[in-house]
Amino acid sequence: MNVEDSQGAFRLELGVTGFRDRGDPLLPSTDAQTCRAAWYAAARAACGQVEDFTEQEYPQNFHSATISDRDGTRIALFHAHYPLIAFVGDRRYWYTDEFQEPPTWATALTDVGFVVFSAAQLLSPLTESDTPALSATEWRQIEHWRPETLGATLFNSWD
Structure with a gap:
């Protein structure tokens, strides 16, 4: 997954919304056990404790996890199809503009191959992203749900 192209726009890969055309290849999967192991490594780096790790359930396209450390509670969303991570302030069914800056210890996640996004x-705006790889099915979902941001597009609960 390319974080940025030469102009600095994030490139959305085919299937990143969690949808695909019938003729498209199956979506990749970010193994929940790999995510969980990375989260435990992050907890060690934070000198914190894993509170939970909840695997993705339809229609969400992300796993969620919580760490408590001396600075409070941190919640991360792990994309179910690509190694992408977002930090949020609280647990919700879906997210639009609740994204937060990652803590400094999030480098433990990038060290094992995840892309950790800044707020x-x-x-x-989604319009600033590189989107040619998205399928017609994904564009229909985007037109229906009307996400305004990259984060709302990447971490969604569309059905």
Whole structure:
């Protein structure tokens, strides 16, 4: 997954919304056990404790997890199809503009291959993203749900 192209726009890969055309290949999967292991490594880096790790359930396209450390509680969303992570303030069914900056210990997640987004990236308008790889099915979902931000497109509960 390319984080940015040469102009700095995030490239959305085929299936990143969690939808695909019948003729498209199956969506990739970010293994929940890999995500969980990375989250435990992050907890060690934070000198914190894993409170939970909840695997993705339809229609959400993300796993969610919580760490408590001396600075409070941190909640992360792990994309179910690509190694992408967003931090949020609280648990919700879906997200639009509730994204937060990752804590400094989130480098433990990037060290094992995850892309950890900043709040600014997630709150950037979808129109500023590189989207040619998205399928017609994904565009129909985007037109229906009308996400305004990159984060709302990547971490969704569309059905």
